[in-house]
Amino acid sequence: MEPTASSSDPKDSLANASPLTGEELVWRSRYGMLESHGYRLRQRYKPDWTPSWLKSKRPAPLHEDYPAHWNSEVIDAVRIADERRVFLKRVADDSSELRIHRFLSEKERLKDPWNHTAPLLDEFPEDDDPTMIYMVMPLLRPYDVPEFFSVEEVVDFMRQILEGIVFMHRSMVAHRDCSDLNIMMDADAMYPKGFHPKSGIMDSTGHRFAHPKHRRDIVPRVRYYFIDFGISSMFRPEDKERKVIGLEGQDTAVPELSLSRPYDPFLVDVFILGNLFKKMFIDKYDNVEFLRFLVEDMMQPSPLARCNSEEILKYFNDIIARQSPRFLRWRLKKKTYGRAERFFVDVDSISHEGVFLVKRVISSSTSSVVHFLQKRLRLDRKR
Incomplete structure (x- = not known):
């Protein structure tokens, strides 16, 4: 039986405390097992944890072990061997998500600079239930936190994401949910003093505000990644019919989604990314209007009128080649x-x-x- 949210520990009822959630109690029960596999959860999940703020003069929220967690399937951790911060995700061993992620993380595919799949660093079975697998990936941040600062930052993001989707499509994988929550970035270089995995505005100590650098000031540039292949589809070279059905996904605006009429999932990816670019950039900033026609092409209501991902990337590169470097270095201007x-x-x-x-x-x-x-x-x- 999994632990429940209720607790008889008097510390959990202190007025100024952040008691463990039901999901966190599950992770606390897994602490020793994960440690035996070489991964250490944060102090908050140690079985003998005592809130650090009980003996501190600082406000409770300004402590590393204060922020709570509400997901029993994913969590941040540290790889003990080298202290690298990682992300753990618990999935079924027969899931298509694990199969696709393994495929995209094969050694030769990871060498491709257009592969923007969050790399699968390691995997191991759960001790008590070998049918469940823990996937280990780098600890990433939401792609838009902090906000984009200059036109060139937007251009770099769009180029990487379009190259990434082209790579997936060439590998005959359709993401089908490549929207807001499933695009992340490796932002370690932006945060010289690190960042807290649960409180993104704080540094790794949890009690000082983080001061990130702008993306344009980082060499090499920030790298963006796709995550979560839970509803993705992978096809074989001999598959002549590469269509799917289903209504799943964050973006409910995709016009062809259907439970009965098969549709092309690769063109769905194009629409989803077009809608993301529209909401995040075209609708928000004045000086990215030069990309509007590209986005409109990506969001054609009829899939048959939509360009495929390779054509969109070529169109994008042609547009960028016509822009002056000085213009691209300009700060973004919000429409507001x-x-x-x-x-x-x-x-x-x-x-x-x-x-x-x-x-x-x-x-x-x-x-x-x-x-x-x-x-x-x-x-x-x-x-």
């Missing part, structure tokens, strides 16, 4: 901004452009000096 806010955005963008040009001149000059010295050294050696 007034005149003063727009003026501030322009001033800030001009300042950033000046800094960018100065850095480029310095970098170019440094490279020229290094090249000259290397050439002079070679001549001296010949003498």
